Amino acid sequence: MKYLVTGGAGYIGSHTALALLAAGAEVVILDNLTTGHLSLVPRGVPFYRGDVGDAGLLQEIFHQHRIDGVLHFAAKSLVGESMVAPGHYFLANTGQTTALLQAMAEAGVRRFVFSSTAAVYGEPDQVPIPEDHPVRPTNPYGLSKHLIEAMLPWFARVHGLKWIALRYFNVAGADPEGRSGEQHDPETHLIPNVLQVAQGKREYLSLFGDDYATPDGTCIRDYIHVSDLADAHVLALQALAAGHPSGFYNLGNGLGFSVLQVVERARQVTGHPIPLRIEPRRPGDPAVLVASNARAMAELGWRPRYADLSVIIETAWRWQSRK
Ligand code: UDP
Numbered sequence: 222m223k224y225l226v227t228g229g230a231g232y233i234g235s236h237t238a239l240a241l242l243a244a245g246a247e248v249v250i251l252d253n254l255t256t257g258h259l260s261l262v263p264r265g266v267p268f269y270r271g272d273v274g275d276a277g278l279l280q281e282i283f284h285q286h287r288i289d290g291v292l293h294f295a296a297k298s299l300v301g302e303s304m305v306a307p308g309h310y311f312l313a314n315t316g317q318t319t320a321l322l323q324a325m326a327e328a329g330v331r332r333f334v335f336s337s338t339a340a341v342y343g344e345p346d347q348v349p350i351p352e353d354h355p356v357r358p359t360n361p362y363g364l365s366k367h368l369i370e371a372m373l374p375w376f377a378r379v380h381g382l383k384w385i386a387l388r389y390f391n392v393a394g395a396d397p398e399g400r401s402g403e404q405h406d407p408e409t410h411l412i413p414n415v416l417q418v419a420q421g422k423r424e425y426l427s428l429f430g431d432d433y434a435t436p437d438g439t440c441i442r443d444y445i446h447v448s449d450l451a452d453a454h455v456l457a458l459q460a461l462a463a464g465h466p467s468g469f470y471n472l473g474n475g476l477g478f479s480v481l482q483v484v485e486r487a488r489q490v491t492g493h494p495i496p497l498r499i500e501p502r503r504p505g506d507p508a509v510l511v512a513s514n515a516r517a518m519a520e521l522g523w524r525p526r527y528a529d530l531s532v533i534i535e536t537a538w539r540w541q542s543r544k
Contacts, residue, residue, distance in 0.1 A: 223247040223286055224458065225330075227273045227321070228294030229266070230257030233336065233392055233447060235401040237292060238263050240451035246458075249286050251278070252295060261401050274317030276324050283328035290332030290461070291325060292454055293318060299409055300340060300360045300505045307361035314365035319372065326380040332461045333373070333384040334454055339443070339473070339510045341367040341388060348477065349443075349513035352388070352469045360505035370469065383467055385457040390443035390473030390512045392450055394533040395540030402540030403447075412444070412534060415484055416541045419493035426495060428480055430502035433509075439480035441509040443473035446527035446536070456521040470521065473512025474528045483530070490534045 224241055228234035229250030234257070238248045242263060250262055251269045262268050267286070271278040273295045282288070296314045297303070303310040318335075325333065340363030341356045358364040369386075376382040393412040395402030403413050417423045431438040453472050461467075478486070488495050517523040527533060 222289045222458070222462070223249065225249050225251060225282060225286070225288045225291045226294065227251045227291065228257065228296065230254060230259060230262050230268075231294055232401070232403045232405070233450060234292070234294035235261035235263070236396055236447045237294070237451040237454045238266060239396065239400060240448070240455050244455045249282060249288065251282065256405065258404055261404070272317060274320040276320055279321065279324035280328070283324065283330060288330050290334065290458055291321065291330060292334045292458075293321060294336045296336060298338070298362065300362050301409065301503050303360050303362035303365070304505045310361045310365040314362070315368045318369045322372065322376050322382070326376060326382070331381055331383055332458065333382055334457045335369060335373065335384060335386040337366045337370055337386040337388045337469070338363060339388055339390045339471070339512065341370065342510070344507045345509065348509055348511040349475050350471065350511065351513045352471055352516055359507055373467070377467055383461045385461060385467060386469045387453060387457060388469060388471045389450060390445055390471065390510060392447050393444050394446040394448070394527060394536040396448060397527070397536055399539065399543065403537065411442075411480060411483055412487070412537050413541060415487045415495060416491065416538055418495045419487065419491035419538070420541060424496070426484060426497040427500045428497045429500055429506065431499050432502070435479055435508055437479050437481045440506055441477040441479050441511065443475065443477055443511045444483070444530055444533055445473050446525065446533045449525040449527055452526070453517060453521060453523045456523055460521055465520070470517045471512040471514055472517060473514055474525055475512055475514045476528070477509060477511040478530055486530050487534050490531060490538055
């Protein structure tokens, strides 16, 4: 099987490319390198530099390679940025993905694994959040992804697309073999920022809000190791190939950690005191996001290998402290 991985030079896409190669698949990568890095593209993999909305380039790729399916990671993914530049999010995440789906339909490529997000749920009524929880995003990022989720059944009905949308919770950690890891500039995510303090690259952690309705007042998230997330993509493709119906799956560990708990765990892992400064809430942040992962376990046979938060932080720490 040969798969096109958009965003394969990025954090999650590169880990999934490694998982696909390990499973014996062939991989082709498309990435415009705005946030990706050529150094994260696995050796020997055909690489195309360009946008996922570039119909001509997609046509060329589908012509040059017999692609069995597309895994679509290329996207903008920062809640805070989406609150100040919503149009960029709708253009990049919704507009360009629509162009990709159209190009797939024209080329007869019928399998699609979509990187969606827990941000589609907004403020949940219940945690852990099941997939049939109402969808009402509180930020443009979540909506830009949900709009694609809403289109997928139409591409299925009219063009025979088989799809799985994976709703990621908070992805963190790095390849345990050290081949890839998180490398954003500027970095905005909690775990790498905390580790930058431990490395001496930041003086303190800015903690965004300690007045949420949670036990310690800080936001609660469900952290999932990037290699476990990558494994789920391989399983999703295998399920589609076996005729499994299209649908939505949460990917998280089903465990919530507050920002303060993450900082405390990182202090244990790094031995650094990691000072913090309480700052105002970051607009668009829901108080609590924790996944029910029962569906992914039952239907895809997914089993996380690195669910322990300490292991997630340790692998990230090893990657961040590499020379
Ligand atoms: N956060 C924080 N300081 C930081 C980065 C993040 O306090 O430097 C908080 C953020 O407000 C949220 C949680 O950590 O409550 C996780 O944020 P992140 O950006 O890692 O992921 P998100 O949940 O936005 O996808």
